[in-house]
Amino acid sequence: MSGEAYPDLPLFRIPWTDMSEADISTRLAQVSNLGPQSASRTSRSLAGTTMQIVCDQGTTGVDGPSLSYNFTTSDSLIVTENGGVPTQAGYKALDMGDLTFFAYLIPTELRGFAVVVDNHTRSATVFELWFGGYKRKREVMREVYQGYVAVDGQPPSEVRHEFNNRLEGAGYHWRQDNGAETLEYYSSIAYTHWVELSRMSREIGYSAPADYIEIGHGKYIYTRTECEFSGIFTVYAFDVNKLTQVGLRLGFNAADELEFYVFRGTGEWLGQIAKFETFGNTAGGPMLPRPGPGQTADVDATAKGARAVYRPMETYVTMTKEEVDAIVPENTRVFANRVGAGSGATGMAYNVDTPSDKLIGKTATIPYDNGPTMDYEFTSVDELRYRLDGGSWTTTRYHAWEAIEDVFLMGHVLHGMPNHDGHIVVLDFEEGKATCYNGYLNTPYIANEAGCRHLFGKLIAEGVPDPGSKRHEYTEDMLGRAITYSYQPGLTSMHLYSTPGTTSWIIFTGDQQAGLEWSGTGAQVKIRDGLYFLYWIEEACNGTLGTILLNLRTMHDIGIGYHCGTEGLSMSPVGALLRHAGEFDVERFFQHRTRG
Amino acid sequence: MSKTTDTTRRSFLKAGALVAAPAAAIGIPAAAMAEDGSKAALARLQDERAIEALNRDFLRAFNRGGAKGTAKLFADRKAPAIAKGVSKLSLDFAEAPQSFAIAEDGSNATACFDCTFELAEELEGSETIVQMARMQGNSASVQTVRKTLSASYAKAGDAWEITSIELV
Numbered sequence: 001m002s003g004e005a006y007p008d009l010p011l012f013r014i015p016w017t018d019m020s021e022a023d024i025s026t027r028l029a030q031v032s033n034l035g036p037q038s039a040s041r042t043s044r045s046l047a048g049t050t051m052q053i054v055c056d057q058g059t060t061g062v063d064g065p066s067l068s069y070n071f072t073t074s075d076s077l078i079v080t081e082n083g084g085v086p087t088q089a090g091y092k093a094l095d096m097g098d099l100t101f102f103a104y105l106i107p108t109e110l111r112g113f114a115v116v117v118d119n120h121t122r123s124a125t126v127f128e129l130w131f132g133g134y135k136r137k138r139e140v141m142r143e144v145y146q147g148y149v150a151v152d153g154q155p156p157s158e159v160r161h162e163f164n165n166r167l168e169g170a171g172y173h174w175r176q177d178n179g180a181e182t183l184e185y186y187s188s189i190a191y192t193h194w195v196e197l198s199r200m201s202r203e204i205g206y207s208a209p210a211d212y213i214e215i216g217h218g219k220y221i222y223t224r225t226e227c228e229f230s231g232i233f234t235v236y237a238f239d240v241n242k243l244t245q246v247g248l249r250l251g252f253n254a255a256d257e258l259e260f261y262v263f264r265g266t267g268e269w270l271g272q273i274a275k276f277e278t279f280g281n282t283a284g285g286p287m288l289p290r291p292g293p294g295q296t297a298d299v300d301a302t303a304k305g306a307r308a309v310y311r312p313m314e315t316y317v318t319m320t321k322e323e324v325d326a327i328v329p330e331n332t333r334v335f336a337n338r339v340g341a342g343s344g345a346t347g348m349a350y351n352v353d354t355p356s357d358k359l360i361g362k363t364a365t366i367p368y369d370n371g372p373t374m375d376y377e378f379t380s381v382d383e384l385r386y387r388l389d390g391g392s393w394t395t396t397r398y399h400a401w402e403a404i405e406d407v408f409l410m411g412h413v414l415h416g417m418p419n420h421d422g423h424i425v426v427l428d429f430e431e432g433k434a435t436c437y438n439g440y441l442n443t444p445y446i447a448n449e450a451g452c453r454h455l456f457g458k459l460i461a462e463g464v465p466d467p468g469s470k471r472h473e474y475t476e477d478m479l480g481r482a483i484t485y486s487y488q489p490g491l492t493s494m495h496l497y498s499t500p501g502t503t504s505w506i507i508f509t510g511d512q513q514a515g516l517e518w519s520g521t522g523a524q525v526k527i528r529d530g531l532y533f534l535y536w537i538e539e540a541c542n543g544t545l546g547t548i549l550l551n552l553r554t555m556h557d558i559g560i561g562y563h564c565g566t567e568g569l570s571m572s573p574v575g576a577l578l579r580h581a582g583e584f585d586v587e588r589f590f591q592h593r594t595r596g
Numbered sequence: 597m598s599k600t601t602d603t604t605r606r607s608f609l610k611a612g613a614l615v616a617a618p619a620a621a622i623g624i625p626a627a628a629m630a631e632d633g634s635k636a637a638l639a640r641l642q643d644e645r646a647i648e649a650l651n652r653d654f655l656r657a658f659n660r661g662g663a664k665g666t667a668k669l670f671a672d673r674k675a676p677a678i679a680k681g682v683s684k685l686s687l688d689f690a691e692a693p694q695s696f697a698i699a700e701d702g703s704n705a706t707a708c709f710d711c712t713f714e715l716a717e718e719l720e721g722s723e724t725i726v727q728m729a730r731m732q733g734n735s736a737s738v739q740t741v742r743k744t745l746s747a748s749y750a751k752a753g754d755a756w757e758i759t760s761i762e763l764v
Contacts (some may be wrong), residue, residue: 061660287732288660301661310728345722490734493725507728510735516728541725561723574723 005253006199010521011206011229012540013445013470016253019138024110024131027258031113032105035075035090035454037261045091045100046071047587053115053124054156055145059163059286062304066480067113067126067364071131077104079113089498094246099219099237103248103262110137114248116237118215121159124150124177125213126219127235129250134311138252139231141305142223144211144286159216164284165189165277167220168514169213171236171270171584172238173197174245176263183270183586184222185504187482187496190285190308191517192224193476193504205498207517209309210236211286227309228249228540230269232259243267273482273496273582276512287515310516312541316564319448324441324564328420331568335382335399350488352558355399356408357381364427364464366434368457369377374423384412399573401549401558406430409549411560411571418442422562424547424570426472426525426533427459434459434537435472435525437535439545441569448564449543452535454523475526476500480584483550485557485576494581497524500590503536503546520546548574555579643698646756647705647749651687654758658685671750671757678763681716681735686744688712694744704750704759711745711763714738 007014049071055064068080074093080086089112091104098120105112110131117124123205126145138401148157167186181197183205192210195202206229213221215237223235245265253259263477271322277283287308288301300306336354359378367373375395377385385400398412406429414421419440420579426435436455443451456471486492494514496504504519522536528550538544548559555578563570650669657665662683663675670676687709694708716735719726747761 289731298666302657302665308732308743310731312724315727333671347726348723487725488719488736490719490736491721491726491729505725507725507732507734510730510738515732518724538724544724 003255004194005255005257007254008201010204010539011200011226014229016136016138016230016254017256018136018320019252019256019315021110021131021137023107023110023256024137024252026555028105028110028131029107030257031090031260032107033088033090034194037093037263038092038094038105038248038263039176040094040264042074042262043100043258044074044093045095046077046093046102048072048076051117051124052150052481053117053125053147053443054150055126055147056160058128058143058145058304060143060288060304060306062143064126064147065128067115073444077102078406079106079242094262094264096237096239096244096246096264097219097242099215099246101237101246101248101262103250112250114250115233116161116215116221117149118159118161118219119149121216122151122157123147123159123161124149125161125215127223129233130305131231132305133231134309136231138256139227140225140233140251142225142233143305144213144223150324161213161215161221162284163212163286164214164282165212165275165513166214166282166284167222168284169273169275169582170240170454171272171586172243173268173586173589174263174265175267175272176245178263180260180263183498183589184224185496185498185584186210186496188506188514188517189283190287190515191310191506192222193496193498193517194224195499195502195589203499203501205502205504205519207310207504207519209286209307212284214270216331228311228313230254236263236265238265238267240269243269261426267308270586271582271584273584274579276484276508276514276581278512281511283511283513287509294333308516310518312518316446316540316542318446318543319564319566320444320527321447323566324420324447327566328441328564328569332413332420332570333568334397334411334571335573336570340378347491348487348561348574348576349572350575351478351486351493351556351577352573353401355381356402358402359384359400359408359410359427362461364459364461366425366427366436366457366459368434368436368455369439371436371453373458386412386414388414400427401573403549403551404528405556407527407531409533409547409558409560411562413569413571417478420564422569424535424545424560424562424571426527426549428472428527429459429461429464431462431470432459432464432467433457433470433472435527435533437533437547446540446543449539450537450545450562450564452522452537452545454525472525472527472533474500475524475532476587477526478482478524478532479590480586482581482583483578484581486575486578487574493576497534498584498586500524503534522546546574550578550579625753629684640698641704643702643705643751643756647707649711650749650756650758651747654761655685655687659683666758669758671752671759676758676761678761679715681718682763683714683716683733684710685713685745702751704748705756706746708747708749709745712740713763715741 093102232251238245400410
């Protein structure tokens with residue numbers, strides 16, 4: 001793809017090219033003898049020295065290399081791998097206290113190394129990097145080896161850097177010497193969530209697999225591979241006390257330009273949310289591919305570089321508009337009875353309360369300010385009549401749940417609409433307001449991926465006060481917060497509201513470690529203090545519009561999912577038991593929006 | 597079908613191995629002993645060590661990557677049909693195998709071991725987070741189950757391979 005390196009598109013909408021081995025090789029050949037670029041002055045500390053690093057087995061059990069270096073100058077080295085043929089390569093090094101970080105690519109190969117050496121303990125972490133991908137060569141793969149620096153006449157160091165969960169739940173703001181700024185949430189033992197503050201719109205956060213390694217004495221190593229997107233790999237060592245970092249960025253951006261540079265950076269601690277492991281448990285990643293019950297993905301946990309990577313598009317069956325329009329009219333299930341697979345109300349509905357019967361006999365009119373006028377007659381606990389803009393009456397199935405007294409979450413579909421709309425509405429009989437997340441299909445990128453309009457209006461009914469011009473309003477109250485949602489035994493997810501428009505979800509493992517993570521965009525509306533109406537769309541994932549009405553007083557929610565797949569359109573309830581996991585201090589990064 | 601010779605169970609484990617036994621405890625055919633007893637006993641020990649290592653490789657591969665990851669250890673290079681939901685398979689190192697026998701001609705072997713494993717109940721649902729939870733090995737519930745692992749082995753050249761494994 002030619003064009004902008006960082007176009008004004010979400011990462012999941014950029015048409016990443018596959019890039020052939022030849023494409024990549026050509027680009028690497030131009031730089032491998034020079035080494036990575038750097039905006040800061042690099043270190044000369046290695047010039048004229050030699051070093052031998054002996055590695056243990058890697059994370060997947062593969063044998064680690066023995067690497068002998070002769071740093072002939074401050075930017076050229078000769079490396080011998082496992083006693084093989086010496087190879088010259090360009091490199092750059094950066095020092096940070098006792099640590100030395102250096103990186104290089106091996107000429108004529110799609111491979112390189114990033115190395116972190118603790119000169120005090122003579123311990124090292126070695127990242128072997130290669131353009132190998134899962135399916136696309138542009139995705140940088142990595143194998144991680146722990147090891148030591150061998151010194152003649154001295155016994156091998158027994159100190160090793162360690163994968164653990166010590167960073168789990170921390171958040172940082174980093175500013176690199178080249179101007180790149182990010183918010184980075186270390187929200188899992190094996191995943192990370194980050195927000196690009198300078199390269200891209202800060203409205204959206206993204207999730208990617210990560211490594212978290214403790215060096216000791218407040219120093220750690222972090223990696224991120226932007227799988228499912230560019231495939232770019234970032235690694236840095238950092239000091240949580242001094243808030244400094246040194247690292248490498250390697251990979252191809254959206255313009256297929258090679259980014260191969262080392263960087264220094266300074267940071268800011270944004271907070272620490274809760275961990276949920278048993279006290280004293282410090283087990284960390286990397287998470288290896290583990291086929292659990294019901295998981296049929298093709299995984300090989302013993303392959304070099306293997307780790308658990310959530311690749312949502314691998315399991316998402318996308319549909320055309322014609323396919324959507326053909327299947328939905330005859331295959332729409334709204335709060336279907338739980339009669340088996342495909343009912344649309346299974347794994348996330350265990351904690352859903354019985355639908356409310358309090359609407360039976362009520363009538364209401366909702367003139368949305370920015371949408372249609374809806375008239376309702378609630379005839380039973382699961383059947384209502386509606387008409388849109390004064391048209392003919394239609395009977396349809398619905399369910400409603402009372403979140404607090406006189407405030408209900410209600411959902412139904414609108415029949416005969418060209419884009420198969422569904423309305424998920426907060427009916428506020430106490431204040432006379434209504435807010436609707438209007439789901440619809442036939443969206444531009446994937447026809448069975450939901451879109452969502454936000455409709456605000458007043459609720460007109462007998463005995464209900466007129467709110468005048470007051471409406472429920474968008475809120476940033478949830479920004480930076482993390483809430484856990486326990487849906488059923490073995491299924492707890494944590495939402496992290498990383499930007500005003502992003503919901504990230506992190507799945508806990510059986511040992512209550514925060515594990516796989518993904519994210520989508522949406523909005524947040526305040527109904528009351530402690531009662532919030534949120535939605536997110538699982539874009540380029542499975543297309544679901546997820547909504548929840550979240551009660552921070554009862555720590556319970558009720559939600560409705562709107563989803564279209566090959567089985568048709570469904571509207572399903574979700575409900576969970578909640579815990580507040582904490583909050584990051586990030587509001588100032590979004591003040592252009594929160595003030596507006 | 598080859599004739600087989602049984603090992604004694606207790607001596608087997610005292611050798612510190614799953615299926616390794618001191619030569620004296622193995623029912624080495626008298627003819628072989630008479631002909632060259634030490635050579636046959638050594639060959640038997642080598643076979644047992646090899647099968648022991650094979651068992652360990654199987655456990656390691658299974659617990660790391662499921663049945664699929666064990667296919668390379670099988671003579672037909674096919675993964676064994678082990679029930680869905682089985683994980684953390686382990687052999688009881690404190691007890692001797694229920695049985696262990698190597699064919700007289702050293703071409704094949706059979707063994708039965710007490711084993712424990714975790715049997716997980718699949719998470720219900722098809723939502724995104726259910727798929728993610730399954731991918732990282734989550735389950736609705738887990739129970740520890742004790743059964744017998746029945747295995748057979750065949751020698752291919754100098755190496756042993758598994759020909760069948762099942763939980764009975």
